[in-house]
Amino acid sequence: METKEYIESGILELYVYGLLSESENDEVNAMANKNPEIKTEILSIEKAIINLSSSFSPFLSHSQFEKIKAQLELKHGKVIDLKSRSNTATYVGWAASIVLLIGIGFQYSKLNESKEQINTIQTEKSKLQETVVNLESKNKTTETVLNVIRDENNTVVALGGQAAAPTAKAKIYWNQQTQVVYVDASGLPEPPEGKVYQIWSLKLQPQLTPTSIGLLGNFKDNSSKVFAVAKTSGAEAFGITLEPAGGSASPTMEQLYTLGKV
Template structure:
């Protein structure tokens, strides 16, 4: 069909008024997209319809409005002025919503803060509990060692400093009844890295040294009181500085302390 015949068929008017089927509407839209003449005709029809609508609508002037208002007052006594709805209620509603959101946020923050505080307190309690247990263990060990040291049955052997370290000193507490030996090494300097103090029980004639233990973890032992092996028939005690792990025989050049029973 030619464009002019298509325009004059009346289908464009039906299209503007929206009375066509979906397929027919789609067909007209497609035709308008391809042919500017059809598109212009549709616009022209739409303008004509709008102009017709304005011409058919009654015009209400201010004078007409006043006359109608007076008639209504004569008939009904008064005319109720319709005021626009106040925005106060809407504002209050929005304000309440904002306050509610702030309150919820504050409560969430407080809850989160409380959870963090509880977690911190629990961690601190756990740390304090561990420290308390460690303190009790240390106290028990200290009391046990002090009981041994203060035992009247102990043989106390003072060990004096030797040529390599004249200022050094130590004490051996030897309980021959219980066969326990403790060394008070508080008078010895901190051993160098990679070295350890080794305790020897000595028989003097002939000189026969026997290792009775190492003073391990010297830095970690605050009391500097060490339990070592029993000394059988010892006539003297000596402490030497040896490589970590100890030596089979004492390094006499590194003899720090020595004392006879």
């Protein structure tokens, strides 16, 4: 095998890492002794590993090492120098530990990213479910409004503006058979804070007799401005007044916004 092929085979790296058998080590040693290029490559690999490991390990200067060595010789006699292969094995161990720590850190980071992605997906799912519920509610409201407008059994009563609000207007949809009443309040201004619209079923004969059939609560939140109120029978007219929150026992005529006869 040529020198280049031998170097590129990867056997020298395994030699430096201490992963070869004894016979394979002897073979590499023999090749290195005969071929300076192979020996240089081995030193180069060892140097690379040492540089990697030393960047993460405490630094011990040559002078400090000699002082420690001298002290040991005084106490215990001659200190036997460790072979470079042992030092290399130590550095390889440090490098392997560093690589392991980096791998653990990477896996931990990926785990956190996965958890964040799961939380994001759950949040988006909750938002989507909320949107679906809102759409279903709006669709039901729209369907109800259309059914009210299209019901040929409904009597439509137009309510015109009065002195308190000349431009105000509204419509009553009243099914005289079922006595169900809906109010289209889209022509009314938003009530002031602390005020509410109250709907009155009126009998004109033999005298004016008003009966409250409901309040238009949550006026701002009702986008369609169509409200279902209490049933009524025998009405001859309908009126809407602006009352204090909670409604009044009788209509405040000074705050009569709309009125219309059946």
